[in-house]
Amino acid sequence: MGNENLFNSLLDRIRVLVEGPDSKESRLDAVCRLLKNSIPEYDWVGFYLVDRTKEKELILGPYAGEPTEHLRIPFGAGICGQAALREETFIVDDVTGETNYLSCSPQVKSEIVIPIFRKGKLVGELDIDSHTPASFSKKDDVFLTEVGKIVSDLL
Numbered sequence: 001m002g003n004e005n006l007f008n009s010l011l012d013r014i015r016v017l018v019e020g021p022d023s024k025e026s027r028l029d030a031v032c033r034l035l036k037n038s039i040p041e042y043d044w045v046g047f048y049l050v051d052r053t054k055e056k057e058l059i060l061g062p063y064a065g066e067p068t069e070h071l072r073i074p075f076g077a078g079i080c081g082q083a084a085l086r087e088e089t090f091i092v093d094d095v096t097g098e099t100n101y102l103s104c105s106p107q108v109k110s111e112i113v114i115p116i117f118r119k120g121k122l123v124g125e126l127d128i129d130s131h132t133p134a135s136f137s138k139k140d141d142v143f144l145t146e147v148g149k150i151v152s153d154l155l
């Protein structure tokens with residue numbers, strides 16, 4: 001992976017997509033589908049949103065891929081919850097080696113979670129699972145962090 005041209009063209013398309021007339025949820029859904037359909041190693045792409053009423057808990061938002069049982073994740077639980085607590089990107093090359101991990105499917109081998117901020121405050125995350133081990137590099141981190149900035153007003 002790390003195809004710079006593909007990443008740049010996807011960023012251009014996402015910048016157009018977020019300005020569209022559809023609901024925020026539909027636009028986030030379209031971003032998930034675009035990422036999943038454009039990059040073969042991205043097998044599940046979804047957003048988790050910080051629960052504004054409860055705080056310290058994430059709620060599953062729009063996603064593309066198989067349904068997951070993890071509809072709500074407390075801060076600190078699993079890769080998503082740890083990324084929310086630490087407000088840092090997490091890249092896991094081999095999820096089977098993780099003790100604090102919430103499995104969605106035995107097919108998943110690696111994962112990246114990118115925190116998304118609005119006005120400096122954590123508002124959600126972009127979570128991507130891959131069926132291939134070690135699918136995510138620093139280049140994916142940079143690319144997806146930019147995606148997060150572009151979509152942050154929709155969360």
Ligand code: SME
Pocket residue numbers: 044046068070073077078079080081100101102103104111127129
């Ligand atoms: N694996 C995640 C849970 C969410 S699913 O990947 C959709 C975790 O450990 O937080």
